[in-house]
Amino acid sequence: MQNLRTIPMFSKLCDEGIEKLKEISTIRKYNVKEILFYEGEEPLYMHILLSGTLRLYKTNYRGNQIFLHDFKPINLVAELANFENIPYPATAEFSSSGEVMKIDYKKLEENFFKNPDISLNIIKSLASKLKIMSEVVTNEIVLTSDAKVAKFIYENEELFNQLKNTQIASLLNITPETLSRSLAKLKKDEIIKIDEKQNLTILEYEELEKLFV
Structure with missing residues (x-):
């Protein structure tokens, strides 16, 4: 597993924290066109995009894809679904080969959410997602x-x-x-x-x- 301190939200974790994080995490490689998760799936893991490009889209009633956003590394992906415990609102598909860190969300919440650095990074990530959704609404409606x-x-x-x-x-x-x-x-x-x-x-x-x- 790569040096987890290169991931901004974990950069200030102590050695013990890094070891705990490794115990609840896996890093998986994906090929082009592989799906990270489908719209409607239950969010069991928090995903961090480490490399590659990830395309997020919804599918309408006609089966047409509605593009939402391209994620670049290093980035949390669809973390709001984890926090709200709701199904993923969109599908995430790799448009290039890449790697993702998959973290057991319940164990992450139990062991790490009291850490202020991690909490602050998550808040910043959520704020950036709100900006993305605002741009999507503007592009599609306005x-x-x-x-x-x-x-x-x-x-x-x-x-x-x-x-x-x-x-x-x-x-x-x-x-x-x-x-x-x-x-x-x-x-x-x-x-x-x-x-x-x-x-x-x-x-x-x-x-x-x-x-x-």
Whole structure:
């Protein structure tokens, strides 16, 4: 097992605490497309993403995936389900190979939650999740499809050129056809440029930002 003090929330644990933590934890490797947990499963473990990228999504009544967030290491994943003792509200799937630390939640709660450093890190993590959910609500309810595309390009110009249009559309919860129409509008208005190799360049940052603020 790796040096657990490299994980911020455990960095100040004493040697005895580290040994107790090892006794209630396992580290597992996952491959691309493997599922960490499914929407509706009971939360028996607290999960800490140590490496790789984890995609969180919900599935609607039509069976379509609604993208929520990509988690990067080092990060707690869906810890609210542990605290509230509710089923996982979404599915977590690896979009790259990775590693996760799985901690027996009941034993973690019994032995470690009185530690102020651990409690503070958990509170910070929950606060960051609230911000993520606020952004999800804004993207899905407030922003139009054109605004979602503009915001994604503005914030992720380099990433945009690394992904396929189908992947970008999936991240934005829109169809590839809708994405193509939005890009065509931006190109026509000379806000962006797309060359013969399909590489995108932002020409007018201020005009692009106006579309989603």
